[in-house]
Amino acid sequence: MLDFRKTRRTGEEDVRVTPRALVLGGLTGTPDSVKRHLEELEAIGVRRPNRAPVFFQLTANLATRADTIQVIGPHTSGEVEPVLLALPDGIWLGVGSDHTDRSAETIDIPLSKQLCQKPIGAGLWPLEEVADHWDRLVVRSFIEEGGRRVVYQEDSLAEMLHPHILLARLAEAVAPLPQNGLFMCGTPPALGGIRSSARFEVELVDPVLDRRLSHAYWTEMLENVPF
Template sequence: MPVFTFQTDQGPVSIAISKLIVAGWTGRNAAAVQHHIEELAELGVPAPSSVPLYYQLGPELLTQAPVITALGPATSGEVEPLIVADADGALWLGLASDHTDRALETISVAKSKQACPKPIAQTLWRFDSDSANLDDLILSAHILEQGKAGWTQYQTGTLAAIKPLAELLSALPGGRLAPGAALLCGTLPALGGIRTATDFRMALQDPVSGRTITHQYQIATLPIIS
């Protein structure tokens, strides 16, 4: 299983992650979620069997590398809160990108998520330290697009747009995140629509304390040989 070293306010912490779960369709506005499901259905993306839906993926997809490799040009990132349970079951809050194969998504959402690495930031906060103001935390993402100069804002919003993280945790088997497991908690709408990029930059900001978690990665695209 992969072992990651994170920076925390208690110093470096190493956590072995043996299970990866990606929560989808986690928007707090049920009507907006249903509208999005219907929009995607028109593009050929299968509707979820339940809302929210928990995808089980291989933990080896997680990476802190500055460059990821994707097969074909039709992939893109999604900024998401990350929750990690260490070996003692203590919860940590971080930042991740649910990088996804958009072409494969029309065939199977689960397969499209398993097809791409999941970049994660190198910083974690104690989950309990932010539990009182989780809805105020700000998620954002910027992209570098092929042929365009400068960073473009791609996603922005607070965690109030996502189902309460405690609610997502309680819906897991046993009502909790098992030790050694990681949970990606859902994303925000893409400004201007979902699209590809050469680079992805993301942040999680606490406006109360002023703390920020950031991560940036580049997408190296491999040709599809047939």
């Protein structure tokens, strides 16, 4: 079960959710954003998908509220993503990280996604409160590099398809997002190329309603122990 805090302009409410589905959206941006993201993936040896957007269905228990995740090997990294959660009272918006095994990604993209947990922040906003100014929202991520906290990704959601369009395309390509289903909406390109960091932070900023959602987590690399 995952604990969230639903924040409306009229108040707050805590909710506990057992995810029924976890779907990742890829290449969900504008043509220019998709082109830049494909170029950075090709730079690390990832083959170009033959269509866009793409959708990956993963096991729902990869979604986590943890502040530390375990990874295998040094070649993993996070990606800031808006996250949609379908609840009985509507679609809610949060922020999370599609943490990915970059070594495996050069072999099989769905496998690379399945190998890592997906940290998600506690805060949720009603999608209906931001749908009319989606293009004004901003996503950012931060990594630690050279002992400093640096911006790793930053873009407005004007560079990403509107969630109503994404959900409609998901329903056409796979199935409608079920109740208690999570959908990660895609990510902007990294600034300076894809690279690893032991700490990763994500945030979603709404400058219109002057609020912010955020989450931070550490990665713990498992040692390869011979048997």
